[in-house]
Amino acid sequence: MCRWLAYSGSPIMLEELLYKPEHSLIDQSLHARMGVETTNGDGFGIGWYPADHGEPDRVAEPAVVRGTGPAWSDRNLRELAHCVRSPMFVAHIRASTGTAVQQTNCHPFRYGPWLWMHNGAIHDFPRLKRDLMLAVDPSLYPSIEGSTDSELMFHLALTFGLRDDVPGAVERMAGFVEGTAARHGVTEPLQMTVAVSEGTQLWAFRYSSGRASRSLFFSTSVQALRALHPDNPVLRRASEETRIIVSEPLGDLPGAWNPVPESSYAVVREGHDSIRAFRPQIGAR
Numbered sequence: 001m002c003r004w005l006a007y008s009g010s011p012i013m014l015e016e017l018l019y020k021p022e023h024s025l026i027d028q029s030l031h032a033r034m035g036v037e038t039t040n041g042d043g044f045g046i047g048w049y050p051a052d053h054g055e056p057d058r059v060a061e062p063a064v065v066r067g068t069g070p071a072w073s074d075r076n077l078r079e080l081a082h083c084v085r086s087p088m089f090v091a092h093i094r095a096s097t098g099t100a101v102q103q104t105n106c107h108p109f110r111y112g113p114w115l116w117m118h119n120g121a122i123h124d125f126p127r128l129k130r131d132l133m134l135a136v137d138p139s140l141y142p143s144i145e146g147s148t149d150s151e152l153m154f155h156l157a158l159t160f161g162l163r164d165d166v167p168g169a170v171e172r173m174a175g176f177v178e179g180t181a182a183r184h185g186v187t188e189p190l191q192m193t194v195a196v197s198e199g200t201q202l203w204a205f206r207y208s209s210g211r212a213s214r215s216l217f218f219s220t221s222v223q224a225l226r227a228l229h230p231d232n233p234v235l236r237r238a239s240e241e242t243r244i245i246v247s248e249p250l251g252d253l254p255g256a257w258n259p260v261p262e263s264s265y266a267v268v269r270e271g272h273d274s275i276r277a278f279r280p281q282i283g284a285r
Contacts, residue, residue, distance in 0.1 A: 002119040002247070003028045003040050004092040004107070006195040008202045008268050009242030011051040015081035018046075018091055021250035029071040029093040034215040034248040035119075040093040041070035043106040044077065047115040048089035049199040061113055062199060066106035088202065090115055090195050097121040097149075104146035109154050111143055113198045114162065118150035119214050119247055120191035122177060125149045128189070131180050135159065153177070153192070166196055166203050167265060167276070174280035178209055190280075193247065193260075202268040204245045206260045207278050216260040218275075219244040228255045243268045 005025050007017055018025050023033070029040045045066035067074055071093050092107035099105050107117035122128060132152055136144070137159040144155055153173055160172035174190055181189035188210040196203045206216040219225075222238045232253075244250070245266060249257040260266055265278045 002092060002094050002107070003032055003035055004090065004117050004119055004193075004195060005244060005246040005250070006090045006117075006197070006202055006204060007086075007242075007244050008088045008197075009244075010239035011085045011087040013082065014046065014048065014084050014086065014089060014091070015078075017244065017250065018081045019078070022252065023248070023250050025091055025093060025246075025250075026071055028248065032248065035095070036214075037095045040095040041072070042096040042101045043068045043094040043103070044071035044074065044092060045094075045106040045108050045117070046077075046080075046089060046091045047108040047110060047117075048084060048086035049197075051085050051087060062110060062115055064108060064110050064115070066103050068101050068103055068106065088197060088199060090117055090197065092117045098125070099146070099148045102146065105148045105151070107150060108195075109151050111140075111154070111158060114158075115195075115197050116150075116154040116157070117195050118153060119193045120208070122149040122153070122181075123189045123191070124181070124184070124186045127184050127186065128177070128180050131184075132156065132177065135176060135180075153194075157196075162196070163198075166201075167267075167278070168281075170194065170196070170203075170205055170265070171279060171281045174207060174278075175282040178280055179282050181209075195245065200269065202243070202245070203265060204260065204268075205265040205278055207263050207265075207280070211262055213262055215248055217246050217249055217257040218260055218266055219246075220256055220258060225253075225256060241270055243273060 047064045157173040160169040162169040191208040194205040
């Protein structure tokens with residue numbers, strides 16, 4: 001499947017998380033420890049909001065760069081990570097579950113100010129694809145560029161109200177996928193960890209129909225980590241609002257990483273973070 005990370009906090013260079021940690025996302029592209037595959041070399045993508053995002057004269061749409069080659073050897077990615085600074089960004093390394101290795105199938109996916117990325121799969125997707133696709137709002141359908149279940153899940157969530165109610169829309173999307181699968185006799189159809197952002201907040205979901213979801217972790221508060229590791233120079237530079245959500249930890253710093261509970265989602269926003277239960281809404285249309 002895939003590995004991903006999402007960052008929110010004081011603006012930092014992308015390389016601080018993509019390359020510099022002991023078990024960085026780039027290291028995970030070759031040496032994943034908790035994924036289905038050790039190697040995630042079927043493309044990559046990053047999406048980021050500029051450091052001055054939110055100023056009145058700025059366009060809210062984030063930048064996205066995607067490539068079809070392995071992240072570990074892409075020189076352009078290394079150059080970009082060395083010079084781009086952002087307070088909120090997402091990054092993804094892909095291991096295809098069957099769809100083509102092409103740029104339009106690489107995460108993250110973008111719609112206006114929204115970014116979406118996914119690790120997991122819809123089981124027996126070819127059997128379900130037509131029914132799922134026909135549920136996408138006609139006004140959103142032209143925005144689908146690739147052939148993945150991940151991008152279709154994004155557009156279903158948009159159809160079910162993502163722009164007004166992120167958790168509710170993702171719950172309705174998951175319920176619709178499971179209901180469609182049940183009509184086709186497909187059991188345990190959904191496996192997902194998903195990150196969603198519009199530039200000011202970050203949501204991360206961990207769910208699977210079989211209650212055996214892929215790994216997902218969130219970072220401990222910087223204030224608590226400083227108390228545990230007062231001499232750590234990285235922690236001295238980080239703001240207290242800094243949060244990182246990852247498919248697997250970026251290193252072995254004691255106390256730094258906490259598993260996102262099964263069937264739950266995390267919300268990261270300035271001044272307030274929370275974890276809540278995730279319950280698919282069966283029968284959603």
